[in-house]
Amino acid sequence: MLRITVWNENLHEKTDEKTRANHPNGLHETVADALREDPEFVVRTATLDDPDCGLTDEVLNETDVLFWWGHMGHGKVPDEVVERVYDHVMRGMGMVVLHSGHHSKIFRKLMGTPCNLTWHDHSRERVFVVNPGHPIAQGIPAHFEIPEEECYGEPFSIPEPDELVFLGWYNTGEVFRSGCCYRRGCGKIFYFQPGHETASSFFVPAVRQIYRNGARWAAPIMRSDVLMNAPHIQALEQVD
Amino acid sequence: MLRITVWNENLHEKTDEKTRANHPNGLHETVADALREDPEFVVRTATLDDPDCGLTDEVLNETDVLFWWGHMGHGKVPDEVVERVYDHVMRGMGMVVLHSGHHSKIFRKLMGTPCNLTWHDHSRERVFVVNPGHPIAQGIPAHFEIPEEECYGEPFSIPEPDELVFLGWYNTGEVFRSGCCYRRGCGKIFYFQPGHETASSFFVPAVRQIYRNGARWAAPIMRSDVLMNAPHIQALEQVD
Amino acid sequence: MLRITVWNENLHEKTDEKTRANHPNGLHETVADALREDPEFVVRTATLDDPDCGLTDEVLNETDVLFWWGHMGHGKVPDEVVERVYDHVMRGMGMVVLHSGHHSKIFRKLMGTPCNLTWHDHSRERVFVVNPGHPIAQGIPAHFEIPEEECYGEPFSIPEPDELVFLGWYNTGEVFRSGCCYRRGCGKIFYFQPGHETASSFFVPAVRQIYRNGARWAAPIMRSDVLMNAPHIQALEQVD
Amino acid sequence: MLRITVWNENLHEKTDEKTRANHPNGLHETVADALREDPEFVVRTATLDDPDCGLTDEVLNETDVLFWWGHMGHGKVPDEVVERVYDHVMRGMGMVVLHSGHHSKIFRKLMGTPCNLTWHDHSRERVFVVNPGHPIAQGIPAHFEIPEEECYGEPFSIPEPDELVFLGWYNTGEVFRSGCCYRRGCGKIFYFQPGHETASSFFVPAVRQIYRNGARWAAPIMRSDVLMNAPHIQALEQVD
Numbered sequence: 001m002l003r004i005t006v007w008n009e010n011l012h013e014k015t016d017e018k019t020r021a022n023h024p025n026g027l028h029e030t031v032a033d034a035l036r037e038d039p040e041f042v043v044r045t046a047t048l049d050d051p052d053c054g055l056t057d058e059v060l061n062e063t064d065v066l067f068w069w070g071h072m073g074h075g076k077v078p079d080e081v082v083e084r085v086y087d088h089v090m091r092g093m094g095m096v097v098l099h100s101g102h103h104s105k106i107f108r109k110l111m112g113t114p115c116n117l118t119w120h121d122h123s124r125e126r127v128f129v130v131n132p133g134h135p136i137a138q139g140i141p142a143h144f145e146i147p148e149e150e151c152y153g154e155p156f157s158i159p160e161p162d163e164l165v166f167l168g169w170y171n172t173g174e175v176f177r178s179g180c181c182y183r184r185g186c187g188k189i190f191y192f193q194p195g196h197e198t199a200s201s202f203f204v205p206a207v208r209q210i211y212r213n214g215a216r217w218a219a220p221i222m223r224s225d226v227l228m229n230a231p232h233i234q235a236l237e238q239v240d
Numbered sequence: 241m242l243r244i245t246v247w248n249e250n251l252h253e254k255t256d257e258k259t260r261a262n263h264p265n266g267l268h269e270t271v272a273d274a275l276r277e278d279p280e281f282v283v284r285t286a287t288l289d290d291p292d293c294g295l296t297d298e299v300l301n302e303t304d305v306l307f308w309w310g311h312m313g314h315g316k317v318p319d320e321v322v323e324r325v326y327d328h329v330m331r332g333m334g335m336v337v338l339h340s341g342h343h344s345k346i347f348r349k350l351m352g353t354p355c356n357l358t359w360h361d362h363s364r365e366r367v368f369v370v371n372p373g374h375p376i377a378q379g380i381p382a383h384f385e386i387p388e389e390e391c392y393g394e395p396f397s398i399p400e401p402d403e404l405v406f407l408g409w410y411n412t413g414e415v416f417r418s419g420c421c422y423r424r425g426c427g428k429i430f431y432f433q434p435g436h437e438t439a440s441s442f443f444v445p446a447v448r449q450i451y452r453n454g455a456r457w458a459a460p461i462m463r464s465d466v467l468m469n470a471p472h473i474q475a476l477e478q479v480d
Numbered sequence: 481m482l483r484i485t486v487w488n489e490n491l492h493e494k495t496d497e498k499t500r501a502n503h504p505n506g507l508h509e510t511v512a513d514a515l516r517e518d519p520e521f522v523v524r525t526a527t528l529d530d531p532d533c534g535l536t537d538e539v540l541n542e543t544d545v546l547f548w549w550g551h552m553g554h555g556k557v558p559d560e561v562v563e564r565v566y567d568h569v570m571r572g573m574g575m576v577v578l579h580s581g582h583h584s585k586i587f588r589k590l591m592g593t594p595c596n597l598t599w600h601d602h603s604r605e606r607v608f609v610v611n612p613g614h615p616i617a618q619g620i621p622a623h624f625e626i627p628e629e630e631c632y633g634e635p636f637s638i639p640e641p642d643e644l645v646f647l648g649w650y651n652t653g654e655v656f657r658s659g660c661c662y663r664r665g666c667g668k669i670f671y672f673q674p675g676h677e678t679a680s681s682f683f684v685p686a687v688r689q690i691y692r693n694g695a696r697w698a699a700p701i702m703r704s705d706v707l708m709n710a711p712h713i714q715a716l717e718q719v720d
Numbered sequence: 721m722l723r724i725t726v727w728n729e730n731l732h733e734k735t736d737e738k739t740r741a742n743h744p745n746g747l748h749e750t751v752a753d754a755l756r757e758d759p760e761f762v763v764r765t766a767t768l769d770d771p772d773c774g775l776t777d778e779v780l781n782e783t784d785v786l787f788w789w790g791h792m793g794h795g796k797v798p799d800e801v802v803e804r805v806y807d808h809v810m811r812g813m814g815m816v817v818l819h820s821g822h823h824s825k826i827f828r829k830l831m832g833t834p835c836n837l838t839w840h841d842h843s844r845e846r847v848f849v850v851n852p853g854h855p856i857a858q859g860i861p862a863h864f865e866i867p868e869e870e871c872y873g874e875p876f877s878i879p880e881p882d883e884l885v886f887l888g889w890y891n892t893g894e895v896f897r898s899g900c901c902y903r904r905g906c907g908k909i910f911y912f913q914p915g916h917e918t919a920s921s922f923f924v925p926a927v928r929q930i931y932r933n934g935a936r937w938a939a940p941i942m943r944s945d946v947l948m949n950a951p952h953i954q955a956l957e958q959v960d
Contacts (some may be wrong), residue, residue: 090354090397092613112352112399113425114330118473126716128895130874132706133572133666142706142875143716151475154850154887155862157330157425157467159352162400162642163663163880167887167895173476175848175889183643185353185397186613226612226622227397233358235391236413236606236623332853366956368655370634372946373812373906382635382946383956394610394647395622402882403640403903407647407655415608415647415655423883426853466852466862476846476863570834570877592832592879593905594810598953631955637810637905637947639832642880653956665833665877707877713838715871716893 002041002219005063006032007055009073010047018198027069027197031098034208035067035215048073053081060088065218067211068107069195071100082106090185090227094218096211099195102156107191110184116157123151123170125194127178127206131165136179136190136213143169144206150196152176158191166210168193179210181217185227190214242281242459245303246272247295249313250287258438267309267437271338274448275307275455288313293321300328305458307451308347309435311340322346330425330467334458336451339435342396347431350424356397363391363410365434367418367446371405376419376430376453383409384446390436392416398431406450408433419450421457425467430454482521482699485543486512487535489553490527498678507549507677511578514688515547515695528553533561540568545698547691548587549675551580562586570665570707574698576691579675582636587671590664596637603631603650605674607658607686611645616659616670616693623649624686630676632656638671646690648673659690661697665707670694722761722939725783726752727775729793730767738918747789747917751818754928755787755935768793773801780808785935788827789915791820802826810905810947814938816931819915822876827911830904836877843871843890845914847898847926851885856899856910856933863889864926870916872896878911886930888913899930901937905947910934 008028012019023030028045035043046054060066066085070077082105089095089110097107102115125146129137153174159182166179178193192210194201201207248268252259263270268285275283286294300306306325310317322345329335329350337347342355365386369377393414399422406419418433432450434441441447488508492499503510508525515523526534540546546565550557562585569575569590577587582595605626609617633654639662646659658673672690674681681687728748732739743750748765755763766774780786786805790797802825809815809830817827822835845866849857873894879902886899898913912930914921921927 109349110352112350114467116467116469118471120473120475123475126893128874130876130897131880132704132875133663133701135701138701153473154848155467155852156850159399159422159424160402160851160883164884167874167897169889169893169895173846173889175887175895177850177887182399183613184399220613221615221618222613224612227354227356227395229356231358233360233393235360235363366653368634370636370657371640372635372944373903373940373942375941378941394608395612396610400611400643404644407634407657409649409653409655413606413649415649417610417647423853460853461855461858462853464852589829590832592830594947596947596949598951600953600955603955633953635947639879639902639904640882662879664879707834707836707875709836711838713840713873715840715843 002215003062003064004035004041004043004067004215005059006035006043006045006067007053007069008045008047009070010049011073012071012197016197022198030202031067031069031211034202034211037208038212041215048076053077055081055085057084060084060093063093064220065094065096065215067096067098068101068104069098070104071197074104077105082109086110087228089187089189091225092186092220092223094187094220095189096214096218097189097191099193102191110189111158113157113159118153120151120172123149123172125149126169127194128167128169129165130167131163134163134165135217136165136210138213139209140206144204146194146201146204146207148199149194149201150199152193186220186224188218190218242455243302243304244275244281244283244307244455245299246275246283246285246307247293247309248285248287249310250289251313252311252437256437262438262440270442271307271309271451274442274451277448278452281455288316293317295321295325297324300324300333303333304460305334305336305455307336307338308341308344309338310344311437314344317345322349326350327468329427329429331465332426332460332463334427334460335429336454336458337429337431339433342431350429351398353397353399358393360391360412363389363412365389366409367434368407368409369405370407371403374403374405375457376405376450378453379449380446384444386434386441386444386447388439389434389441390439392433426460426464428458430458482695483542483544484515484521484523484547484695485539486515486523486525486547487533487549488525488527489550490529491553492551492677496677502678502680510682511547511549511691514682514691517688518692521695528556533557535561535565537564540564540573543573544700545574545576545695547576547578548581548584549578550584551677554584557585562589566590567708569667569669571705572666572700572703574667574700575669576694576698577669577671579673582671590669591638593637593639598633600631600652603629603652605629606649607674608647608649609645610647611643614643614645615697616645616690618693619689620686624684626674626681626684626687628679629674629681630679632673666700666704668698670698722935723782723784724755724761724763724787724935725779726755726763726765726787727789728765728767729790730769731793732791732917736917742918742920750922751787751789751931754922754931757928758932761935768796773797775801775805777804780804780813783813784940785814785816785938787816787818788821788824789818790824791917794824797825802829806830807948809907809909811945812906812940812943814907814940815909816934816938817909817911819913822911830909831878833877833879838873840871840892843869843892845869846889847914848887848889849885850887851883854883854885855937856885856930858933859929860926864924866914866921866924866927868919869914869921870919872913906940906944908938910938
């Protein structure tokens with residue numbers, strides 16, 4: 001059993017008709033549904049509307065992997081919530097950061113870089129697997145199409161990924177590192193570029209499979225406080 | 241010509257006799273003197289005592305590599321100064337972070353991890369070169385001794401270094417990743433563990449050589465704003 | 481169920497009394513016994529004595545993870561066998577390379593470097609976990625002792641590990657990157673330094689746990705030929 | 721002064737008219753001419769036609785960076801020459817491997833992987849800088865066009881690059897990791913994908929600049945034998 005919390009700012013859904021049409025129960029429920037296709041996953045959701053963003057220590061203690069979607073509301077996430085999520089990642093909680101989550105406070109904090117990129121509105125994207133032995137690529141064809149996506153372009157100011165899994169090709173002439181893996185503290189982080197609020201990417205089977213693969217990859221082996229302290233220790237032995 | 245600014249909180253010097261004895265003009269001047277042994281380096285210093293920590297945009301614009309030493313005063317460095325230094329690193333300014341600078345705001349921000357470690361007071365350290373082809377190891381023997389250092393021990397909660405250059409062995413039974421290289425944005429960061437305020441490490445010739453090598457390695461090829469913006473771009477071409 | 485083959489050159493056992501005393505059924509059986517403590521592992525062994533080194537395509541097809549111990553007989557392993565093992569790693573088979581296997585043909589081929597190191601005979605080793613969130617460190621204390629080991633010292637001419645899990649401290653004054661992870665093709669490779677033929681390392685509980693953790697980590701998600709061909713493809717689309 | 725040797729198999733030039741038209745003095749002289757635009761470079765060439773491939777120890781001792789172009793004649797390079805080049809890389813000589821050199825014996829040996837890829841004949845390529853602070857990207861625009869290139873596609877079976885500098889976009893619908901940096905032993909290796917024998921890539925100014933930048937990046941700080949031996953050492957100290 002893998003316990004997943006899908007977080008979404010849930011703002012576009014309130015003001016944009018196309019987003020609402022795409023995601024009648026909110027984008028978080030769309031992602032959650034894709035995850036629920038795996039019967040071993042127990043999935044809940046949380047949004048900006050919830051007290052404490054729905055991300056209390058209680059919730060995070062019971063979360064193996066946290067999915068994150070945000071865009072226009074990055075600044076509305078309180079710094080205490082960001083710190084709390086960060087602490088849980090350091091202790092082993094996994095994260096899957098989707099699309100415009102690249103600019104969320106938590107992702108920028110984990111990367112230590114601005115995570116800027118270039119972008120424009122409408123593209124057809126083709127996603128290529130560059131690391132076919134990687135668990136997140138399991139069952140994914142050599143390349144697959146996303147009929148409409150927002151184009152994210154290089155340079156993407158991230159640290160060199162620990163593992164690069166996917167590259168995106170756009171018919172509008174750009175490329176992007178679309179699937180990037182990081183290890184930070186005891187936690188693992190997967191960034192995945194598709195997922196514009198008004199695009200149909202969420203319903204592409206390969207995208208949904210990658211959500212599930214990402215969750216399994218990011219899941220912790222265990223949770224540990226070992227990296228959260230800076231203890232004074234006794235010298236282990238004294239040697240002349 | 242390489243322009244270096246050595247930053248030091250300059251606090252222990254005011255209250256601790258042994259530190260003052262070691263560094264009569266402040267620890268920053270000790271480091272600066274080691275750097276000035278290279279006639280191509282132009283070195284200045286800055287401390288917590290200076291307005292704006294001495295780290296204005298004017299100073300940073302003229303700084304190729306910023307050395308950083310801090311310990312008891314990490315919290316006294318204003319967040320605006322941290323953000324300013326961070327921006328300059330993203331644009332290409334290099335950094336060399338010494339010893340207890342591992343817990344500075346700026347280093348933790350650049351790493352995206354807590355940078356915790358274990359420690360105790362007195363050890364003899366032996367530093368090993370693990371990457372002898374690396375520019376920072378140039379002219380350094382296979383291993384060298386530091387008669388007295390503070391022991392820093394693993395686990396050190398940093399991201400996997402892009403390049404690990406030195407490992408530390410302690411006679412008290414510990415090991416440490418003592419020399420770690422990172423690339424973040426357009427900037428390069430070198431963390432180097434020796435440099436306890438009351439230890440004589442600063443006067444070990446190999447340590448001083450490593451300061452100079454680190455400065456040359458971290459120096460930018462160029463400065464660029466390219467990663468500091470997230471521009472909307474025009475689609476490059478439209479393909480059917 | 482995880483299918484493991486433990487390969488050992490089985491030469492010291494024939495000529496050296498201390499090795500025979502340590503490993504009455506051969507060092508391969510000692511390692512296999514440690515692995516068999518996990519009831520989900522199905523373990524077999526193979527040696528230089530077997531036709532084709534016991535490493536036919538049939539055996540390798542049924543091997544999820546191959547353990548490798550060799551020393552004085554590296555040159556006796558035929559190049560065809562090395563190529564065959566390499567092909568299986570590229571297709572996803574995992575490898576755990578022990579101790580003096582650092583100089584085996586297969587490890588050097590996978591690394592692309594000489595994998596040289598310095599060494600001397602007798603040391604007490606203390607192994608430190610530097611990456612406590614890593615699956616191979618699961619259940620391993622922050623550091624543990626090996627009462628007697630051969631000392632392997634830096635510089636160890638390997639590529640920068642994808643993940644460094646363990647560092648070794650020796651009472652004789654050296655350090656070593658004792659646990660290193662690599663991904664090559666679809667396969668994963670774990671190098672682990674303890675395991676001198678006349679030392680008792682094989683019977684240290686933490687070492688045995690690391691064997692089992694290493695096997696689980698190196699196990700493939702799937703096997704795939706996708707990286708073993710260089711096909712001419714059709715252009716996917718023609719854009720003006 | 722940087723001493724460069726450009727190696728080319730020089731086979732297509734003898735049988736293919738378009739190649740000869742492109743490179744009247746051989747492809748090696750085309751590359752050499754691009755390098756000679758930097759007055760600090762001293763450039764010579766060597767080919768399969770020379771005794772010992774023109775790559776004797778004398779030549780390699782005087783070579784800071786070796787450029788490599790090969791395709792149909794990979795198998796004609798004697799193994800002793802490959803071993804010799806490899807030894808020099810381990811001692812610090814840099815390499816820049818162009819285009820179809822991806823399948824050369826020396827590149828595959830250095831990578832430890834098959835270096836396979838997919839491909840087809842005719843594409844327009846657009847090369848993107850993903851790491852604008854990297855020395856090899858200095859002076860290169862955010863993206864530039866190559867009017868005609870052979871398409872190389874993912875998956876490219878290489879180890880995760882130490883630094884990824886360029887990505888290629890093709891109008892025919894593919895992407896590729898077109899500029900990859902590796903450190904092996906004391907040497908540095910840069911792989912650069914453009915450079916099909918019948919394409920005009922060699923005359924694109926940005927490509928020529930990247931040759932020169934690559935040469936500077938790959939140049940050794942020093943040459944050292946330190947990684948080429950596996951010495952028995954004395955225990956440094958004996959601790960109780």
